[in-house]
Protein backbone atom coordinates (compact mmCIF):
# COMPACT_ATOMS: atom_id res chain seq x y z
CA UNK A 1 0.00 0.00 0.00
CA UNK A 2 2.73 2.40 1.00
CA UNK A 3 4.55 1.48 -2.19
CA UNK A 4 1.50 2.15 -4.25
CA UNK A 5 0.92 5.48 -2.60
CA UNK A 6 4.56 6.25 -3.23
CA UNK A 7 4.17 5.31 -6.88
CA UNK A 8 1.05 7.45 -7.24
CA UNK A 9 2.80 10.35 -5.56
CA UNK A 10 5.76 9.89 -7.86
CA UNK A 11 3.55 9.82 -10.95
CA UNK A 12 1.78 12.95 -9.71
CA UNK A 13 5.10 14.65 -9.12
CA UNK A 14 6.30 13.70 -12.59
CA UNK A 15 3.08 15.05 -14.06
CA UNK A 16 3.49 18.31 -12.15
CA UNK A 17 7.06 18.58 -13.31
CA UNK A 18 5.94 17.95 -16.85
CA UNK A 19 3.27 20.63 -16.52
CA UNK A 20 5.80 23.06 -15.09
CA UNK A 21 8.26 22.27 -17.85
CA UNK A 22 5.66 22.68 -20.56
CA UNK A 23 4.31 25.80 -18.89
CA UNK A 24 7.78 27.31 -19.00
CA UNK A 25 8.42 26.21 -22.55
CA UNK A 26 5.18 27.80 -23.70
CA UNK A 27 5.79 31.09 -21.94
CA UNK A 28 6.82 33.63 -24.62
CA UNK A 29 10.20 35.31 -24.16
CA UNK A 30 8.48 38.68 -23.71
CA UNK A 31 5.02 39.37 -22.24
CA UNK A 32 3.84 41.25 -25.34
CA UNK A 33 4.93 42.37 -28.79
CA UNK A 34 3.95 45.65 -30.44
CA UNK A 35 4.44 45.95 -34.19
CA UNK A 36 4.79 49.16 -36.21
CA UNK A 37 5.53 49.80 -39.87
CA UNK A 38 4.46 48.90 -43.38
CA UNK A 39 3.12 46.01 -45.47
CA UNK A 40 6.02 43.72 -44.58
CA UNK A 41 4.47 43.42 -41.11
CA UNK A 42 0.79 44.48 -41.59
CA UNK A 43 -1.54 41.64 -40.55
CA UNK A 44 -4.78 43.26 -41.67
CA UNK A 45 -4.99 46.88 -40.48
CA UNK A 46 -5.56 48.09 -44.03
CA UNK A 47 -8.65 45.88 -44.32
CA UNK A 48 -10.31 48.41 -42.02
CA UNK A 49 -9.38 51.50 -44.04
CA UNK A 50 -12.44 52.16 -46.21
CA UNK A 51 -10.59 54.41 -48.66
CA UNK A 52 -7.41 52.39 -49.00
CA UNK A 53 -6.99 51.18 -52.57
CA UNK A 54 -7.28 47.52 -53.54
CA UNK A 55 -3.53 47.26 -54.34
CA UNK A 56 -2.78 48.39 -50.77
CA UNK A 57 -4.85 45.55 -49.32
CA UNK A 58 -4.22 41.81 -49.31
CA UNK A 59 -7.57 40.46 -48.16
CA UNK A 60 -8.40 38.56 -51.34
CA UNK A 61 -6.96 35.47 -53.02
CA UNK A 62 -4.25 34.53 -53.85
CA UNK A 63 -2.93 36.18 -50.71
CA UNK A 64 -2.87 33.65 -47.90
CA UNK A 65 -2.84 30.61 -50.20
CA UNK A 66 -0.49 28.89 -47.72
CA UNK A 67 -2.01 30.43 -44.59
CA UNK A 68 -4.19 28.19 -42.38
CA UNK A 69 -7.49 27.55 -44.24
CA UNK A 70 -5.98 29.46 -47.21
CA UNK A 71 -7.34 32.63 -45.61
CA UNK A 72 -6.54 35.98 -47.21
CA UNK A 73 -6.14 37.90 -43.95
CA UNK A 74 -4.55 41.10 -45.16
CA UNK A 75 -1.02 39.72 -44.91
CA UNK A 76 1.02 40.60 -48.02
CA UNK A 77 2.31 37.04 -48.27
CA UNK A 78 1.37 33.55 -49.37
CA UNK A 79 1.52 32.54 -45.69
CA UNK A 80 2.93 34.19 -42.59
CA UNK A 81 4.83 37.47 -42.73
CA UNK A 82 7.88 38.74 -40.86
CA UNK A 83 5.90 39.94 -37.82
CA UNK A 84 4.29 36.49 -37.48
CA UNK A 85 7.55 34.67 -37.89
CA UNK A 86 9.44 36.79 -35.39
CA UNK A 87 6.50 36.39 -32.97
CA UNK A 88 6.74 32.62 -33.44
CA UNK A 89 10.44 32.68 -32.57
CA UNK A 90 9.50 34.52 -29.38
CA UNK A 91 6.98 31.80 -28.46
CA UNK A 92 3.72 33.33 -29.70
CA UNK A 93 1.43 31.58 -32.24
CA UNK A 94 1.70 34.48 -34.67
CA UNK A 95 1.67 38.27 -34.73
CA UNK A 96 -0.70 40.00 -32.32
CA UNK A 97 -3.97 41.14 -33.98
CA UNK A 98 -4.37 44.30 -36.05
CA UNK A 99 -5.21 47.35 -33.94
CA UNK A 100 -7.95 48.51 -36.30
CA UNK A 101 -9.75 45.16 -35.93
CA UNK A 102 -10.21 45.68 -32.19
CA UNK A 103 -13.39 47.15 -30.75
CA UNK A 104 -12.63 49.87 -28.17
CA UNK A 105 -13.37 47.61 -25.20
CA UNK A 106 -10.86 45.02 -26.45
CA UNK A 107 -7.88 47.37 -26.80
CA UNK A 108 -6.82 47.61 -23.15
CA UNK A 109 -7.10 43.84 -22.45
CA UNK A 110 -5.20 43.09 -25.67
CA UNK A 111 -2.34 45.38 -24.62
CA UNK A 112 -1.15 42.70 -22.21
CA UNK A 113 -0.43 40.34 -25.15
CA UNK A 114 0.45 42.85 -27.85
CA UNK A 115 -1.07 44.69 -30.81
CA UNK A 116 -0.01 45.17 -34.42
CA UNK A 117 -0.33 48.75 -35.67
CA UNK A 118 1.43 48.33 -39.06
CA UNK A 119 -0.16 49.55 -42.28
CA UNK A 120 0.72 48.69 -45.87
CA UNK A 121 1.82 51.70 -47.91
CA UNK A 122 2.87 53.76 -44.88
CA UNK A 123 6.38 55.07 -44.35
CA UNK A 124 8.58 57.01 -42.01
CA UNK A 125 7.12 60.23 -43.40
CA UNK A 126 3.40 60.72 -42.98
CA UNK A 127 3.34 62.19 -46.47
CA UNK A 128 4.28 58.73 -47.80
CA UNK A 129 1.30 56.55 -48.69
CA UNK A 130 -1.70 58.73 -49.58
CA UNK A 131 -0.51 59.26 -53.19
CA UNK A 132 -0.35 55.50 -53.77
CA UNK A 133 -3.01 54.11 -51.43
CA UNK A 134 -5.31 57.13 -50.86
CA UNK A 135 -5.54 56.10 -47.20
CA UNK A 136 -2.98 54.54 -44.87
CA UNK A 137 -2.63 54.33 -41.10
CA UNK A 138 0.48 56.51 -40.93
CA UNK A 139 3.34 56.04 -38.47
CA UNK A 140 2.32 59.05 -36.38
CA UNK A 141 -1.17 57.57 -35.99
CA UNK A 142 0.30 54.12 -35.22
CA UNK A 143 2.50 55.51 -32.45
CA UNK A 144 -0.25 57.76 -31.07
CA UNK A 145 -2.64 54.81 -30.87
CA UNK A 146 -0.05 52.90 -28.84
CA UNK A 147 0.80 55.77 -26.48
CA UNK A 148 -2.86 56.57 -25.84
CA UNK A 149 -3.61 52.90 -25.12
CA UNK A 150 -0.70 52.85 -22.64
CA UNK A 151 -2.10 55.95 -20.94
CA UNK A 152 -5.54 54.39 -20.67
CA UNK A 153 -4.05 51.31 -19.04
CA UNK A 154 -3.15 53.49 -16.08
CA UNK A 155 -0.66 52.62 -13.36
CA UNK A 156 1.16 49.37 -12.95
CA UNK A 157 1.82 48.88 -16.65
CA UNK A 158 5.33 50.31 -16.85
CA UNK A 159 6.79 46.89 -16.15
CA UNK A 160 4.73 45.20 -18.87
CA UNK A 161 5.60 47.79 -21.54
CA UNK A 162 9.30 47.96 -20.63
CA UNK A 163 9.65 44.16 -20.85
CA UNK A 164 7.76 43.93 -24.15
CA UNK A 165 9.26 43.94 -27.62
CA UNK A 166 8.71 46.86 -29.96
CA UNK A 167 9.20 45.65 -33.54
CA UNK A 168 9.50 48.25 -36.30
CA UNK A 169 9.94 47.63 -40.02
CA UNK A 170 9.41 50.69 -42.20
CA UNK A 171 11.14 53.06 -44.63
CA UNK A 172 10.84 51.09 -47.87
CA UNK A 173 7.79 52.99 -49.10
CA UNK A 174 9.53 56.33 -48.56
CA UNK A 175 12.34 55.11 -50.82
CA UNK A 176 9.90 53.76 -53.44
CA UNK A 177 7.98 57.01 -53.66
CA UNK A 178 11.13 59.13 -53.72
CA UNK A 179 12.65 57.21 -56.62
CA UNK A 180 9.55 56.12 -58.55
CA UNK A 181 7.86 59.53 -58.68
CA UNK A 182 10.67 62.00 -59.04
CA UNK A 183 9.57 65.60 -58.71
CA UNK A 184 10.88 68.29 -61.04
CA UNK A 185 12.74 70.10 -58.32
CA UNK A 186 16.29 68.90 -57.73
CA UNK A 187 16.51 67.01 -54.51
CA UNK A 188 19.30 66.35 -52.11
CA UNK A 189 19.46 62.62 -51.27
CA UNK A 190 21.42 63.21 -48.08
CA UNK A 191 18.84 65.65 -46.79
CA UNK A 192 16.04 63.25 -47.72
CA UNK A 193 17.67 60.37 -45.83
CA UNK A 194 18.37 62.65 -42.88
CA UNK A 195 14.68 63.55 -42.76
CA UNK A 196 13.75 59.84 -42.70
CA UNK A 197 16.17 59.10 -39.88
CA UNK A 198 15.01 62.18 -37.93
CA UNK A 199 11.43 60.96 -38.22
CA UNK A 200 12.49 57.49 -37.04
CA UNK A 201 14.25 59.03 -34.07
CA UNK A 202 11.31 61.15 -32.97
CA UNK A 203 8.86 58.22 -33.23
CA UNK A 204 11.17 55.95 -31.22
CA UNK A 205 11.46 58.67 -28.57
CA UNK A 206 7.67 58.82 -28.31
CA UNK A 207 7.54 55.04 -27.83
CA UNK A 208 10.27 55.30 -25.19
CA UNK A 209 8.31 58.09 -23.52
CA UNK A 210 5.37 55.69 -23.20
CA UNK A 211 7.60 53.20 -21.38
CA UNK A 212 8.99 51.05 -24.20
CA UNK A 213 12.59 49.91 -23.70
CA UNK A 214 13.28 47.02 -26.10
CA UNK A 215 13.36 47.92 -29.78
CA UNK A 216 13.92 45.65 -32.73
CA UNK A 217 14.45 47.86 -35.78
CA UNK A 218 14.86 46.62 -39.35
CA UNK A 219 16.65 48.79 -41.91
CA UNK A 220 15.07 49.12 -45.37
CA UNK A 221 16.20 46.32 -47.66
CA UNK A 222 17.51 46.47 -51.23
CA UNK A 223 14.04 47.52 -52.32
CA UNK A 224 15.23 48.12 -55.88
CA UNK A 225 15.42 44.32 -56.18
CA UNK A 226 11.64 43.89 -55.83
CA UNK A 227 10.31 42.57 -59.15
CA UNK A 228 8.26 45.74 -59.67
CA UNK A 229 11.36 47.92 -59.25
CA UNK A 230 13.62 45.84 -61.47
CA UNK A 231 11.34 46.77 -64.36
CA UNK A 232 11.55 50.48 -63.53
CA UNK A 233 15.34 50.26 -63.26
CA UNK A 234 15.41 48.59 -66.65
CA UNK A 235 13.24 51.29 -68.23
CA UNK A 236 15.41 54.03 -66.72
CA UNK A 237 18.59 52.20 -67.65
CA UNK A 238 19.69 52.42 -64.02
CA UNK A 239 20.61 48.89 -62.90
CA UNK A 240 23.08 47.64 -60.30
CA UNK A 241 25.19 44.47 -60.30
CA UNK A 242 22.16 42.38 -59.30
CA UNK A 243 20.02 43.67 -62.18
CA UNK A 244 18.04 45.73 -59.64
CA UNK A 245 16.95 49.40 -59.77
CA UNK A 246 20.11 51.10 -58.55
CA UNK A 247 18.67 54.39 -57.22
CA UNK A 248 16.58 53.04 -54.30
CA UNK A 249 19.23 50.43 -53.47
CA UNK A 250 21.82 53.19 -53.26
CA UNK A 251 19.57 54.94 -50.74
CA UNK A 252 19.06 51.81 -48.57
CA UNK A 253 22.80 51.22 -48.55
CA UNK A 254 23.36 54.73 -47.20
CA UNK A 255 20.53 54.50 -44.73
CA UNK A 256 21.77 51.53 -42.72
CA UNK A 257 24.83 53.29 -41.20
CA UNK A 258 22.70 56.38 -40.54
CA UNK A 259 20.17 54.28 -38.61
CA UNK A 260 22.99 52.53 -36.78
CA UNK A 261 24.43 55.81 -35.59
CA UNK A 262 21.00 57.27 -34.70
CA UNK A 263 20.21 54.23 -32.54
CA UNK A 264 23.61 54.33 -30.86
CA UNK A 265 22.97 57.95 -29.96
CA UNK A 266 19.49 57.23 -28.63
CA UNK A 267 20.74 54.38 -26.45
CA UNK A 268 23.31 56.75 -24.98
CA UNK A 269 20.77 59.50 -24.33
CA UNK A 270 17.83 57.43 -23.07
CA UNK A 271 18.48 55.44 -19.89
CA UNK A 272 17.56 51.77 -20.21
CA UNK A 273 16.87 51.93 -23.94
CA UNK A 274 18.09 48.73 -25.68
CA UNK A 275 17.89 47.83 -29.33
CA UNK A 276 18.67 45.32 -32.03
CA UNK A 277 19.20 46.63 -35.57
CA UNK A 278 18.81 44.26 -38.50
CA UNK A 279 20.91 44.97 -41.59
CA UNK A 280 18.46 44.05 -44.35
CA UNK A 281 20.89 45.15 -47.04
CA UNK A 282 23.48 42.61 -45.92
CA UNK A 283 20.90 39.84 -45.57
CA UNK A 284 19.45 40.59 -49.03
CA UNK A 285 22.93 40.56 -50.55
CA UNK A 286 23.65 37.22 -49.00
CA UNK A 287 20.64 35.70 -50.77
CA UNK A 288 21.24 37.63 -54.02
CA UNK A 289 24.82 36.36 -54.03
CA UNK A 290 23.35 32.87 -54.30
CA UNK A 291 24.30 31.73 -50.80
CA UNK A 292 22.29 28.65 -49.83
CA UNK A 293 21.23 28.96 -46.19
CA UNK A 294 19.82 26.16 -44.04
CA UNK A 295 16.34 25.37 -45.33
CA UNK A 296 16.50 28.21 -47.85
CA UNK A 297 17.46 27.47 -51.42
CA UNK A 298 16.03 30.42 -53.34
CA UNK A 299 16.50 29.81 -57.02
CA UNK A 300 14.06 32.41 -58.40
CA UNK A 301 15.20 35.83 -57.28
CA UNK A 302 13.83 38.25 -59.86
CA UNK A 303 10.25 37.15 -60.57
CA UNK A 304 7.30 36.95 -58.20
CA UNK A 305 5.50 33.72 -57.49
CA UNK A 306 2.09 35.35 -57.99
CA UNK A 307 1.47 37.55 -61.04
CA UNK A 308 4.08 38.95 -63.37
CA UNK A 309 5.38 41.66 -61.03
CA UNK A 310 3.81 44.34 -63.19
CA UNK A 311 0.98 46.72 -62.45
CA UNK A 312 -1.64 43.94 -62.41
CA UNK A 313 -0.22 42.55 -59.21
CA UNK A 314 -1.32 39.37 -57.49
CA UNK A 315 -4.98 38.43 -57.49
CA UNK A 316 -7.29 35.47 -57.98
CA UNK A 317 -6.63 35.18 -61.71
CA UNK A 318 -2.88 35.88 -61.66
CA UNK A 319 -0.46 33.04 -62.37
CA UNK A 320 0.73 31.14 -59.29
CA UNK A 321 4.04 29.29 -58.99
CA UNK A 322 4.07 25.75 -57.63
CA UNK A 323 7.32 25.64 -55.67
CA UNK A 324 6.79 28.61 -53.41
CA UNK A 325 9.75 27.71 -51.21
CA UNK A 326 12.18 28.46 -54.02
CA UNK A 327 10.91 31.99 -54.76
CA UNK A 328 12.33 35.03 -52.96
CA UNK A 329 9.32 37.19 -53.90
CA UNK A 330 5.64 36.46 -53.48
CA UNK A 331 4.32 39.45 -55.46
CA UNK A 332 5.87 42.52 -57.05
CA UNK A 333 6.85 43.99 -53.67
CA UNK A 334 6.81 41.37 -50.93
CA UNK A 335 8.85 38.34 -49.91
CA UNK A 336 7.43 34.83 -49.75
CA UNK A 337 6.64 33.15 -46.44
CA UNK A 338 9.86 31.16 -46.98
CA UNK A 339 11.98 34.29 -47.46
CA UNK A 340 10.59 36.17 -44.47
CA UNK A 341 11.05 33.03 -42.38
CA UNK A 342 14.79 33.05 -43.10
CA UNK A 343 14.88 36.75 -42.34
CA UNK A 344 13.08 36.25 -39.00
CA UNK A 345 15.55 33.52 -38.09
CA UNK A 346 18.44 35.92 -38.75
CA UNK A 347 16.88 38.75 -36.74
CA UNK A 348 16.29 36.37 -33.85
CA UNK A 349 19.50 34.39 -33.75
CA UNK A 350 22.18 36.02 -35.93
CA UNK A 351 25.51 35.85 -34.09
CA UNK A 352 26.53 39.44 -34.88
CA UNK A 353 26.98 39.45 -38.65
CA UNK A 354 23.76 41.10 -39.83
CA UNK A 355 22.17 42.10 -36.51
CA UNK A 356 23.77 44.61 -34.11
CA UNK A 357 24.67 45.04 -31.32
CA UNK A 358 22.59 42.07 -30.10
CA UNK A 359 20.00 39.86 -31.75
CA UNK A 360 16.30 39.78 -30.88
CA UNK A 361 16.68 36.67 -28.74
CA UNK A 362 19.26 38.42 -26.58
CA UNK A 363 17.15 41.58 -26.51
CA UNK A 364 14.09 39.63 -25.37
CA UNK A 365 16.04 37.91 -22.59
CA UNK A 366 17.34 41.16 -21.07
CA UNK A 367 15.93 41.86 -17.64
CA UNK A 368 15.83 45.62 -17.07
Ligand SMILES: *[C@@H]1O[C@H](CO)[C@@H](O)[C@H](O)[C@H]1NC(C)=O
Nearest residue numbers: 126127130137138139140141
Ligand atom coordinates in the same frame (compact mmCIF):
# COMPACT_ATOMS: atom_id res chain seq x y z
C1 LIG B 1 -1.64 60.93 -40.46
O1 LIG B 1 -2.75 60.30 -39.87
C2 LIG B 1 -3.57 61.15 -39.10
C3 LIG B 1 -4.62 60.29 -38.42
O2 LIG B 1 -5.31 59.54 -39.35
C4 LIG B 1 -4.18 62.20 -40.00
O3 LIG B 1 -4.97 63.10 -39.24
C5 LIG B 1 -3.07 62.98 -40.69
O4 LIG B 1 -3.62 63.89 -41.60
C6 LIG B 1 -2.13 62.02 -41.41
N1 LIG B 1 -1.02 62.77 -41.93
C7 LIG B 1 -0.81 62.93 -43.24
C8 LIG B 1 0.35 63.79 -43.63
O5 LIG B 1 -1.50 62.40 -44.08
Ligand SMILES: *[C@@H]1O[C@H](CO)[C@@H](O)[C@H](O)[C@H]1NC(C)=O
Nearest residue numbers: 150151152153154155156157
Ligand atom coordinates in the same frame (compact mmCIF):
# COMPACT_ATOMS: atom_id res chain seq x y z
C1 LIG C 1 -1.37 56.77 -11.02
O1 LIG C 1 -0.62 57.07 -9.87
C2 LIG C 1 -0.51 58.47 -9.58
C3 LIG C 1 0.43 58.68 -8.38
O2 LIG C 1 0.88 57.47 -7.88
C4 LIG C 1 -1.91 59.01 -9.30
O3 LIG C 1 -1.83 60.41 -9.06
C5 LIG C 1 -2.80 58.77 -10.52
O4 LIG C 1 -4.12 59.18 -10.27
C6 LIG C 1 -2.82 57.29 -10.90
N1 LIG C 1 -3.52 57.12 -12.18
C7 LIG C 1 -4.40 56.13 -12.40
C8 LIG C 1 -5.03 56.11 -13.78
O5 LIG C 1 -4.69 55.29 -11.57
Ligand SMILES: *[C@@H]1O[C@H](CO)[C@@H](O)[C@H](O)[C@H]1NC(C)=O
Nearest residue numbers: 131180181182183184185186
Ligand atom coordinates in the same frame (compact mmCIF):
# COMPACT_ATOMS: atom_id res chain seq x y z
C1 LIG D 1 6.96 68.35 -63.95
O1 LIG D 1 7.17 68.81 -65.27
C2 LIG D 1 6.24 68.30 -66.21
C3 LIG D 1 6.67 68.73 -67.62
O2 LIG D 1 7.28 69.98 -67.59
C4 LIG D 1 4.85 68.82 -65.82
O3 LIG D 1 3.88 68.35 -66.74
C5 LIG D 1 4.52 68.35 -64.41
O4 LIG D 1 3.28 68.88 -63.99
C6 LIG D 1 5.60 68.75 -63.43
N1 LIG D 1 5.35 68.09 -62.15
C7 LIG D 1 5.44 68.71 -60.98
C8 LIG D 1 5.18 67.87 -59.75
O5 LIG D 1 5.73 69.89 -60.88
Ligand SMILES: *[C@@H]1O[C@H](CO)[C@@H](O)[C@H](O)[C@H]1NC(C)=O
Nearest residue numbers: 186187188189190191192194
Ligand atom coordinates in the same frame (compact mmCIF):
# COMPACT_ATOMS: atom_id res chain seq x y z
C1 LIG E 1 23.02 68.07 -49.50
O1 LIG E 1 22.71 68.31 -48.15
C2 LIG E 1 23.79 68.10 -47.27
C3 LIG E 1 23.26 68.21 -45.84
O2 LIG E 1 22.48 69.34 -45.68
C4 LIG E 1 24.87 69.12 -47.59
O3 LIG E 1 25.99 68.93 -46.74
C5 LIG E 1 25.30 68.94 -49.04
O4 LIG E 1 26.22 69.93 -49.40
C6 LIG E 1 24.10 69.01 -49.97
N1 LIG E 1 24.53 68.62 -51.32
C7 LIG E 1 24.24 69.36 -52.39
C8 LIG E 1 24.71 68.82 -53.69
O5 LIG E 1 23.58 70.38 -52.33
Ligand SMILES: *[C@@H]1O[C@H](CO)[C@@H](O)[C@H](O)[C@H]1NC(C)=O
Nearest residue numbers: 281282283284285286287289
Ligand atom coordinates in the same frame (compact mmCIF):
# COMPACT_ATOMS: atom_id res chain seq x y z
C1 LIG F 1 27.93 39.67 -52.09
O1 LIG F 1 28.87 39.64 -53.15
C2 LIG F 1 29.55 40.88 -53.35
C3 LIG F 1 30.43 40.70 -54.58
O2 LIG F 1 31.22 39.59 -54.47
C4 LIG F 1 30.35 41.24 -52.12
O3 LIG F 1 30.97 42.50 -52.30
C5 LIG F 1 29.42 41.30 -50.93
O4 LIG F 1 30.16 41.53 -49.75
C6 LIG F 1 28.64 40.00 -50.79
N1 LIG F 1 27.69 40.20 -49.71
C7 LIG F 1 27.45 39.27 -48.77
C8 LIG F 1 26.52 39.65 -47.69
O5 LIG F 1 27.94 38.16 -48.81
Ligand SMILES: *[C@@H]1O[C@H](CO)[C@@H](O)[C@H](O)[C@H]1NC(C)=O
Nearest residue numbers: 291292293296297298299326
Ligand atom coordinates in the same frame (compact mmCIF):
# COMPACT_ATOMS: atom_id res chain seq x y z
C1 LIG G 1 19.01 24.25 -54.84
O1 LIG G 1 18.00 24.06 -55.81
C2 LIG G 1 18.50 23.77 -57.09
C3 LIG G 1 17.32 23.76 -58.06
O2 LIG G 1 16.27 22.97 -57.53
C4 LIG G 1 19.27 22.46 -57.06
O3 LIG G 1 19.81 22.17 -58.34
C5 LIG G 1 20.40 22.59 -56.04
O4 LIG G 1 21.06 21.35 -55.90
C6 LIG G 1 19.86 23.01 -54.68
N1 LIG G 1 20.99 23.26 -53.78
C7 LIG G 1 21.03 22.82 -52.52
C8 LIG G 1 22.26 23.14 -51.74
O5 LIG G 1 20.11 22.20 -52.01
Ligand SMILES: *[C@@H]1O[C@H](CO)[C@@H](O)[C@H](O)[C@H]1NC(C)=O
Nearest residue numbers: 307308312313314315317318
Ligand atom coordinates in the same frame (compact mmCIF):
# COMPACT_ATOMS: atom_id res chain seq x y z
C1 LIG H 1 -5.20 40.29 -61.90
O1 LIG H 1 -3.82 40.12 -62.12
C2 LIG H 1 -3.48 39.96 -63.49
C3 LIG H 1 -2.00 39.60 -63.55
O2 LIG H 1 -1.21 40.45 -62.74
C4 LIG H 1 -3.84 41.23 -64.23
O3 LIG H 1 -3.54 41.09 -65.59
C5 LIG H 1 -5.31 41.53 -64.04
O4 LIG H 1 -5.63 42.80 -64.61
C6 LIG H 1 -5.69 41.56 -62.58
N1 LIG H 1 -7.12 41.65 -62.41
C7 LIG H 1 -7.70 42.60 -61.66
C8 LIG H 1 -9.19 42.54 -61.57
O5 LIG H 1 -7.05 43.45 -61.06
